[in-house]
Amino acid sequence: xxxxxxxTWHLAAGAxxxxxxxxxxVIMHLDALVGIFNPAGGHPIDWANVVARGQSLAxxxxxxxxLGAGLFHGLYGLRNILFELDPAPPLKRAxxxxxxxxxxxxxxxxxWAAWVGHQVASMT
Amino acid sequence: xxxGNLPEQIVFRxxxxxxGRDKEPVWKEYRxxxxxxxxxxxxxxxxxESIDPTLAWRASCRMGVCGSCGMLINGSAMLxxxxxxxxxxxxxxxxxxxxxxxxxxxxxxxxxxxxxDHAALSPYIIRADSAxxxxxxxxxxQTSKEMETYLQFTYCIKCACCxxxxxxxxxxxxxxxxxALTQAHRYxxxxxxxxxxxxxxxxxxxxxxxRCHFAxxxxxxxxxxxxxxxxxxxxKRQLVADALGLRKKRPLAPLLKKPEGIQRRPGxxxxxxxxxx
Numbered sequence: 383x384x385x386x387x388x389x390t391w392h393l394a395a396g397a398x399x400x401x402x403x404x405x406x407x408v409i410m411h412l413d414a415l416v417g418i419f420n421p422a423g424g425h426p427i428d429w430a431n432v433v434a435r436g437q438s439l440a441x442x443x444x445x446x447x448x449l450g451a452g453l454f455h456g457l458y459g460l461r462n463i464l465f466e467l468d469p470a471p472p473l474k475r476a477x478x479x480x481x482x483x484x485x486x487x488x489x490x491x492x493x494w495a496a497w498v499g500h501q502v503a504s505m506t
Numbered sequence: 507x508x509x510g511n512l513p514e515q516i517v518f519r520x521x522x523x524x525x526g527r528d529k530e531p532v533w534k535e536y537r538x539x540x541x542x543x544x545x546x547x548x549x550x551x552x553x554x555e556s557i558d559p560t561l562a563w564r565a566s567c568r569m570g571v572c573g574s575c576g577m578l579i580n581g582s583a584m585l586x587x588x589x590x591x592x593x594x595x596x597x598x599x600x601x602x603x604x605x606x607x608x609x610x611x612x613x614x615x616x617x618x619x620x621x622x623d624h625a626a627l628s629p630y631i632i633r634a635d636s637a638x639x640x641x642x643x644x645x646x647x648q649t650s651k652e653m654e655t656y657l658q659f660t661y662c663i664k665c666a667c668c669x670x671x672x673x674x675x676x677x678x679x680x681x682x683x684x685x686a687l688t689q690a691h692r693y694x695x696x697x698x699x700x701x702x703x704x705x706x707x708x709x710x711x712x713x714x715x716x717r718c719h720f721a722x723x724x725x726x727x728x729x730x731x732x733x734x735x736x737x738x739x740x741x742k743r744q745l746v747a748d749a750l751g752l753r754k755k756r757p758l759a760p761l762l763k764k765p766e767g768i769q770r771r772p773g774x775x776x777x778x779x780x781x782x783x
Contacts, residue, residue: 385711385712386709386745386746386749389716389745390749390750465678465717466674467677468677468678468679
């Protein structure tokens with residue numbers, strides 16, 4: 383049952399990444415056509431535009447969602463690759479735990495950074 | 507010489523191995539006179555009959571039906587009986603046992619792994635009405651359209667060529683492999699079958715289709731055009747839909763009772779008695 387569910391989440395995470403990376407590309411590279419994400423004008427990574435996006439709770443939520451989807455998709459993919467080297471069952475369990483802890487740790491760190499960024503931008 | 511592109515003699519390079527006698531496999535060469543229409547299996551017979559009677563391989567029907575003579579011919583998994591030497595377009599034919607299996611001797615692989623994986627996926631009709639299956643009172647009705655959804659996958663002859671060509675089978679001992687997965691999908695798709703939940707116990711775990719990278723080699727080498735890679739992708743879709751609660755529950759094929767009150771026309775013989783059951 384576990385692999386069926388993990389694979390389904392892997393696909394779902396891929397779809398989320400596709401949408402959010404598409405949004406990222408639009409914001410960063412199609413600013414001449416879609417200017418609403420860069421209210422201060424100029425380059426999309428100008429400080430004023432970064433702050434403007436950071437003030438938005440919806441944008442902060444997409445940062446956290448993309449982080450979670452990217453971490454799960456990447457680390458589950460890495461786990462699959464490592465499992466194909468046919469490690470012994472105890473090593474498989476250890477790898478799964480290490481990847482899980484790394485993923486959860488990075489997610490907590492990234493979520494904290496995104497939230498602090500949102501608060502700093504809101505105070506600006 | 508019967509073919510302008512082929513010499514009169516074919517050189518067979520055969521990988522020989524006898525457990526207990528040899529420490530590791532060795533390649534031996536045999537020269538055989540070429541004749542029009544000669545298959546690789548014919549060449550092996552010629553060697554056994556006239557050059558080296560100790561050469562061992564597995565074969566039976568000689569017509570691509572039994573699936574016994576799967577072997578690695580010029581680097582590709584094929585049936586020896588189904589492969590014309592003229593198709594290989596080479597005067598040197600290398601023959602080795604199917605990879606990804608232990609070797610019993612010479613060109614004979616031990617296919618126990620294949621059969622174990624196959625049996626683990628319950629490759630037969632599973633229904634709640636087991637009494638009806640044991641003592642049938644009629645036939646399950648299935649439309650030709652329903653049958654076509656799985657028909658291609660029934661052509662499998664268990665020759666193991668797909669398993670030998672699969673890169674995942676080469677590294678992952680837990681992976682069920684294209685043959686067993688295709689047969690599981692064949693029954694999961696059959697409208698007479700209600701065994702999806704039973705097979706899911708295996709398919710949803712590490713033995714399931716999740717390790718398939720869609721290399722497609724299984725479909726390329728299949729001598730019967732079964733296309734296991736396609737079955738595996740369908741199976742993934744079915745299992746993902748199931749995990750999301752979106753799998754469509756299809757109605758089971760109904761049982762058609764034998765017609766009653768019909769008089770046989772004169773001159774038409776009775777059907778023979780069932781030979782099974």
